[in-house]
Amino acid sequence: MDVTGTSQIPRQRGERLVDTAVRYAEERHWDVLAGAWLEPVAGVERCSCAAADCPSPGAHPLGRDWVNQATGSPVVVRRMWATNPHASILLPTGRTFDALDVPESAGCLALARMERRNVELGPVTSTATRRMLFFVLPGGAAKSPELVRNLGWPPDAIDLVARGEGDYVVAPPTRVGRHGPVQWARRPTAANRWLPDAEELVSALAYACGRDGRRESG
Structure with missing residues (x-):
């Protein structure tokens, strides 16, 4: 993709x-x-x-x-x-970028919503284990829980994982076990060299994760 x-x-x-x-x-x-x-x-x-x-x-x-x-x-x-x-x-992560890690179904929903709203996005990876990771400015992982709480969600109630200092992401085209390779959903380009702040993406990602969670529990 x-x-x-x-x-x-x-x-x-x-x-x-x-x-x-x-x-x-x-x-x-x-x-x-x-x-x-x-x-x-x-x-x-x-x-x-x-x-x-x-x-x-x-x-x-x-x-x-x-x-x-x-x-x-x-x-x-x-x-x-x-x-x-x-x-x-x-x-x-925690150096030149952090990453917001969500289920693939929620990531696709959020990605479509943000594109409709012309939100400036950085690179996004898609893993064969059905996760999507959105690259944001360093420091985004540390403030992500508070941003989620401010939207009315307890951070542990939705499947949004913030990866920052002391963590890492697997980069394309690495293969993860039998699952297959990590791929770019949005590749690194000159246009997205400047990364968005986590605050610009959390609302759409939290909404999509919450909707995704309700669908699974239903």
Whole structure:
């Protein structure tokens, strides 16, 4: 799903993960981290961490010190993938962007509503686990609960997860276990380099999550 047309960071068929990771650092100035990856074991793809019960196969940091290992240097990024060429691409939040994470059904509803209202949006990812993540300015995660409360929703009553400092998102075209690749619902472009504040998106996202929750409970 892609509604933006030409991408600043085009995804080429057969493109190496390292090239995509480098362009995230060069073109968007995002910090990048090489994460775990999928590898075949006895004909079955397993997470490189070797944990049989890994909750995020092929899509999580490799060590506890990952926060300090993330980098915006293209040279260091290439060095990371030279060691692990199949590594997943992770983008730490709380630095150049935060992310508002909602169910795909709510995300699509909110996206359509915001487009009708000409809301300026940043990049949005869509995962094969049926989640959508809306990129916003840093600091958005910290104030998101209060923004939700001000709209009349207890933050734990709707499925809106704010990802900020100390967290990360999985970047396209990383594959997450058997679910498939993460994709761009709205790709990074020159037009959306300047990210919206969380306050500009929370109302539509909270409404969509609340409506989505009522439909599921019904």
